[in-house]
Amino acid sequence: MPFRPGLARLASKSASSTRWLARQSKDPLVKQRASNPSSYRSRSAFKLIELDRTYKFLKHDDIRAVVDLGAAPGGWCQVVAERMGWTVGDVKMSEAEDAAMRGGFGLKPDAKVAKYGSWSSDNNSDPLDELGLNGDEALEEDTAVTGQKGRGTIIAVDLLDVYPIPGVKTLKMDFLSPQTTEYIRALLPASVDGKVDVILSDMAANFTGNRVRDIEASLDICNAVFQFAQKHLRASASIGRTRGGVLVLKHFAHPLSMAFRKDVLEANFHDVQYRKPDSSRGESSEGYWVCMGWKPQSSAGT
Numbered sequence: 001m002p003f004r005p006g007l008a009r010l011a012s013k014s015a016s017s018t019r020w021l022a023r024q025s026k027d028p029l030v031k032q033r034a035s036n037p038s039s040y041r042s043r044s045a046f047k048l049i050e051l052d053r054t055y056k057f058l059k060h061d062d063i064r065a066v067v068d069l070g071a072a073p074g075g076w077c078q079v080v081a082e083r084m085g086w087t088v089g090d091v092k093m094s095e096a097e098d099a100a101m102r103g104g105f106g107l108k109p110d111a112k113v114a115k116y117g118s119w120s121s122d123n124n125s126d127p128l129d130e131l132g133l134n135g136d137e138a139l140e141e142d143t144a145v146t147g148q149k150g151r152g153t154i155i156a157v158d159l160l161d162v163y164p165i166p167g168v169k170t171l172k173m174d175f176l177s178p179q180t181t182e183y184i185r186a187l188l189p190a191s192v193d194g195k196v197d198v199i200l201s202d203m204a205a206n207f208t209g210n211r212v213r214d215i216e217a218s219l220d221i222c223n224a225v226f227q228f229a230q231k232h233l234r235a236s237a238s239i240g241r242t243r244g245g246v247l248v249l250k251h252f253a254h255p256l257s258m259a260f261r262k263d264v265l266e267a268n269f270h271d272v273q274y275r276k277p278d279s280s281r282g283e284s285s286e287g288y289w290v291c292m293g294w295k296p297q298s299s300a301g302t
């Protein structure tokens with residue numbers, strides 16, 4: 001006999017939907033997005049704006065490569081693309097594009113994808129072929145499309161599609177799978193020598209409801225991102241700025257997370273700040289470490 005949810009279950013689902021709707025209707029950031037359809041794709045964009053307003057890690061003209069991990073639907077990428085001059089103000093989407101975005105993340109008109117340089121692991125093809133190998137040639141192509149000359153490379157990775165954004169190369173891949181790092185590496189232009197100035201991670205695994213398992217999953221992600229930083233983050237000494245070489249890392253509050261901060265992050269960065277942006281919902285235990293000044297010393301984390 002097919003499974004049918006009981007009445008109590010339906011009632012609780014509808015109660016939680018009602019709570020969600022009530023929360024959305026009062027949320028000023030949700031209202032701000034709704035009143036400006038060509039504005040940021042995600043509420044998360046406001047978190048990055050706030051973090052950058054406080055720590056100013058995206059403002060430097062010498063930033064040549066940014067990697068955004070867990071990028072879908074693309075709000076953080078929009079903010080970075082603005083800061084790096086690929087777009088001016090909001091990323092203007094046509095009405096059709098905007099409707100597609102609002103309809104879900106899986107909608108990518110093929111022509112646009114080809115123009116902006118996106119690759120999906122569903123394609124069963126080599127991203128380097130699809131994206132026209134790497135670097136400077138691909139950026140020229142972006143410039144031709146947008147008419148706007150940005151000043152560096154932005155690479156976005158997510159399990160989900162990211163609707164195209166000028167200046168952003170997207171990889172639809174699992175960051176935790178071993179080959180993803182190689183693909184990111186291959187998309188970096190030769191001129192940056194395999195190094196990235198800013199690594200952003202807003203990645204979060206789906207919650208299981210089991211607190212221990214959820215924290216473990218979050219720490220697995222933090223460790224994987226740190227290992228990526230060990231190979232690819234540009235050292236502050238080579239930039240000539242004590243706070244250069246930046247990692248922004250989402251995590252969830254827990255004693256194990258605090259240990260990770262102390263043993264792994266503080267050992268390798270000049271300055272590690274914790275921040276829960278005002279735009280992050282109060283009931284969530286999420287927070288961000290903004291780690292500035294990469295001074296690689298110890299080996300990978302826990």
Ligand SMILES: C[S@@+](CC[C@H](N)C(=O)[O-])C[C@H]1O[C@@H](n2cnc3c(N)ncnc32)[C@H](O)[C@@H]1O
Nearest residue numbers: 042044070072073074075076158159175202203
């Ligand atoms: C909070 S959302 C990111 C929102 C994004 N910063 C924005 O502004 O639009 C978290 C994202 O992490 C992605 N994610 C979680 N685990 C991942 C993994 N192992 N590899 C790639 N992406 C992952 C999810 O698919 C989800 O899109």
